[in-house]
Amino acid sequence: MNSLKVKDHVEVYLVVLLLLIIVVFSTQIPGVFWSASNFQSIGSQLPVLGVLAFAMAVTMLTGGINLSIIATTNCCALVMAWVATHFAPSAGSALLMLLAGIGMALVIGLLNGILIAVIRVSPILATLGTMTLLKGITILISKGTAISNFPAYVLWLNSNNWFGIPVPLYLFALVAIVMWIVLERSPLGRRIYLIGSNQRAAHYSGINTPRTLMATYIISSLLCLVAALMMMSKLNSAKAGYGESFLLTSILAAVLGGVNPDGGFGKIVGMVLALILLQMLESGLNIMGISSYITMALWGGLLLAFLFLKGGRLPYFGR
Amino acid sequence: MVNKTELYRHEGLLILTILILGVVFSLKSDDFLTFGNLYDLVNNYAMLMILACGLFIVLISGGIDISFPPMTIIAQYVMVTALLKYGGNFLVAFLIAGGVGTALGLINAVLVNRLKVPSIIVTISTLNIFYGLLLYFSKGVWLYKYPDWFENGLTIFTFTASDGNDYGLNLPIMTLLAVLIVTGLLMKRSSIGRKIYAMGGNREAASRLGFGIFKLQLFVYGFMGLLSGIAGVVQSYTVMTVAPDSLLGYELTVLAAVVLGGTSIIGGRGTLLGTMLGVILLAMLQNGLNLMGISSYWQMVITGLVIVVSISSTAWSQRSKSEILS
Numbered sequence: 005m006n007s008l009k010v011k012d013h014v015e016v017y018l019v020v021l022l023l024l025i026i027v028v029f030s031t032q033i034p035g036v037f038w039s040a041s042n043f044q045s046i047g048s049q050l051p052v053l054g055v056l057a058f059a060m061a062v063t064m065l066t067g068g069i070n071l072s073i074i075a076t077t078n079c080c081a082l083v084m085a086w087v088a089t090h091f092a093p094s095a096g097s098a099l100l101m102l103l104a105g106i107g108m109a110l111v112i113g114l115l116n117g118i119l120i121a122v123i124r125v126s127p128i129l130a131t132l133g134t135m136t137l138l139k140g141i142t143i144l145i146s147k148g149t150a151i152s153n154f155p156a157y158v159l160w161l162n163s164n165n166w167f168g169i170p171v172p173l174y175l176f177a178l179v180a181i182v183m184w185i186v187l188e189r190s191p192l193g194r195r196i197y198l199i200g201s202n203q204r205a206a207h208y209s210g211i212n213t214p215r216t217l218m219a220t221y222i223i224s225s226l227l228c229l230v231a232a233l234m235m236m237s238k239l240n241s242a243k244a245g246y247g248e249s250f251l252l253t254s255i256l257a258a259v260l261g262g263v264n265p266d267g268g269f270g271k272i273v274g275m276v277l278a279l280i281l282l283q284m285l286e287s288g289l290n291i292m293g294i295s296s297y298i299t300m301a302l303w304g305g306l307l308l309a310f311l312f313l314k315g316g317r318l319p320y321f322g323r
Numbered sequence: 324m325v326n327k328t329e330l331y332r333h334e335g336l337l338i339l340t341i342l343i344l345g346v347v348f349s350l351k352s353d354d355f356l357t358f359g360n361l362y363d364l365v366n367n368y369a370m371l372m373i374l375a376c377g378l379f380i381v382l383i384s385g386g387i388d389i390s391f392p393p394m395t396i397i398a399q400y401v402m403v404t405a406l407l408k409y410g411g412n413f414l415v416a417f418l419i420a421g422g423v424g425t426a427l428g429l430i431n432a433v434l435v436n437r438l439k440v441p442s443i444i445v446t447i448s449t450l451n452i453f454y455g456l457l458l459y460f461s462k463g464v465w466l467y468k469y470p471d472w473f474e475n476g477l478t479i480f481t482f483t484a485s486d487g488n489d490y491g492l493n494l495p496i497m498t499l500l501a502v503l504i505v506t507g508l509l510m511k512r513s514s515i516g517r518k519i520y521a522m523g524g525n526r527e528a529a530s531r532l533g534f535g536i537f538k539l540q541l542f543v544y545g546f547m548g549l550l551s552g553i554a555g556v557v558q559s560y561t562v563m564t565v566a567p568d569s570l571l572g573y574e575l576t577v578l579a580a581v582v583l584g585g586t587s588i589i590g591g592r593g594t595l596l597g598t599m600l601g602v603i604l605l606a607m608l609q610n611g612l613n614l615m616g617i618s619s620y621w622q623m624v625i626t627g628l629v630i631v632v633s634i635s636s637t638a639w640s641q642r643s644k645s646e647i648l649s
Binding site for chain 2: 069071119123124125126128129130132133134135136137138139140141143144147148248252255256259265266295297298299300301302303304305307308311312
């Protein structure tokens, strides 16, 4: 496993790609690209996808995957929406809403964690199952309708700017910093990377693998909770089935950011760069009036091209 | 080696579950065990079963493919457009749709082989590309117009049952039977099937034995593409429309059916019988709950529960034997 020492050039590639896109957009559509509306558009799209991509990435670092992130997000959002619309707005009800959301996220994270770490269902199957189950439960409880018209304390997040920068972007930055500390500067992070590199070796070196995996899926769920807050604030409603297109996009963003789907490798910096890249591309093309379907295809093509460039450098675990 | 009884234990459990459900549904609903209902059931789930056969082989090979829903619709689009323009018959329809599907599948195979990343990542990329281009070029427009001969269909051995309806071996059923037989023969009786099992069980060993991994991948993903095209014809015949976004998210339904059938997602283990039972279980659940008048809200919860319980029990029973870790 000397690949740990191999210098990964993911960040360099991403910066080059980013510069390339900036140059192309600056020469092709200078007025539009450097407009405030473009950056606002990026700023409003990036946080939700970004937090969901972290929720996906943290499980991918252990060599797993979490297909239930969108279902978890909607589940948390509906629970919080119910609290927010059933109690008179006050600091107490805001706190209650958060606690309800955190409780929901913990339950879901534990469920995934138990299935994967204790019963040892493979992550893709376990989370496929919980995805279907959660989706069913949220549709059942909400009868498939949306809960909307939230009190001001929910909408506050999306409607405010500090120094011209939307608040969700600050929240995203905060999440990124916390994730960087947890993953790259804490013992738990070390354990997560080690399990992803070689679960057996990690186990023999005395790491409590079930507990670490459990923590991983709980972190993933808690990140979904943050995404739920952002989505509620942005859309002023919560509903089962919102944001389903984010599921595969979050995997795409994580892999583009250098997270190895086999586990063990990937940095927060890379992911942030990848997210900026994707959103810049989407926003630029959108403003130029190019079909969002082309953007969808381009994202897929970008990931393939990126994997091709990285080619031989990716650690090869016999797959 | 895995011994036979162990291999078929999961299938036994599935058959038992299906029988119990069958009894419950037929007691609760008079319509369930009628010939008409079962006939419709087969017709409506033919596409799911055909796609499940393809995904079954991909999973056995140690890969995964989630890009087949757009492949199915692209094949339909090209087929319907070409048939309206140049005319043709069902053989031509299958050739066009199957050809388009196979070509797209081969693209997946090449990428999976060259990029050396898990195939789920590759097929997520191609899913985006296929869907993106499909929606862009089709502009999301639905196609309703089919040639007359296509709408009239193809049915042999027609007879009128006592309930007054006509039944017979129609196109979906014949296609389904053909696909099941071919898939079964391929995986059970041919050397390529053995090689696919071997590759999924231990790829390194298979490669050292001199199996051409790339050729096998071309075959596996190409076959998935071919079946996507064939499923496209069958679905076209059943619903008589091509809706560009109709199968969004369908990849996970098919995946759920195949893993319910006991096919290992790591590769190398699973049977076609299991896959068939998995599809039957899902189909029966949805149909039976519908007939019992249970709201669609509950159906998804029950489906989710069945998936979680089934995969957990499989994992739990294998856990004690194979593990050093814990």
